[in-house]
Amino acid sequence: SQKIEQNSEALNIQEGKTATLTCNYTNYSPAYLQWYRQDPGRGPVFLLLIRENEKEKRKERLKVTFDTTLKQSLFHITASQPADSATYLCALLVGGYNKLIFGAGTRLAVHP
C-alpha cells in the first residue's frame, strides 16, 4: 500500500540545537517533495520544495535532503528557536503530478 510516514511522536529539543525531522514514503514515485509548517488553528505554510533529481536544498536555517533510493527526506532546522515550535508536514506530488498528498506531520517543541 502507499504510505507517507512521519514521526508521530513529538520531537523535543533545546534551543540552539539542530532539529531533524524524517519523512519516509512507500510505493510512490513523486515528482517532488515539499515541507510545510502548521501552527495550531492555522493553515499549512509552504517552506521548501525539492525535486526528485535534487539531493539537497537550503533556505536560511532550513535544509532539506531527498533520497529517492531510500524513499526518504530529512528536514533540518539549525540553531532552533522556540518560535520554530509547530507541526511540520511533508507532502509528495504524485498521481500524474497533479495531486499533493500529505503525511500526518511531526510536532516540534523547542525549549528555551
Added chain:
Amino acid sequence: DTAVSQTPKYLVTQMGNDKSIKCEQNLGHDTMYWYKQDSKKFLKIMFSYNNKELIINETVPNRFSPKSPDKAHLNLHINSLELGDSAVYFCASSQGAKSNYGYTFGSGTRLTVV
C-alpha cells in the same frame, strides 16, 4: 491582504442540514483545492479545480459538491451533513499543480456537526 480567505471560520450545525463554505484567492492562481483535516490532523485532498475545471475528485461522498464560478473562487456545498463530516476544511490555491512555490492555504473552516 488575505491571500486565501475562507468563510465562515467556524460552523456548528445539526445533522441533516445543508451548508456551504466559501473560498476566494487574490493571488491570481489558476488552481484551487479543498482539503479535509480530521481529528488526527491528517490532511486529505478532496477536490482540485484548474481554470474552473474539475481535475481531482477523490473518493468523496457525492453529498459534497464543489463549485467554481471563476478562477478566484471555489465553494464547497455539503448536503445532509453527518457527524463524520466534522473536521477542519482547508481551501488552497497554486499556480498549476506543479508550482515551484507550493500551495497557499486558507486558515480553515472548523465544521462541527451535532
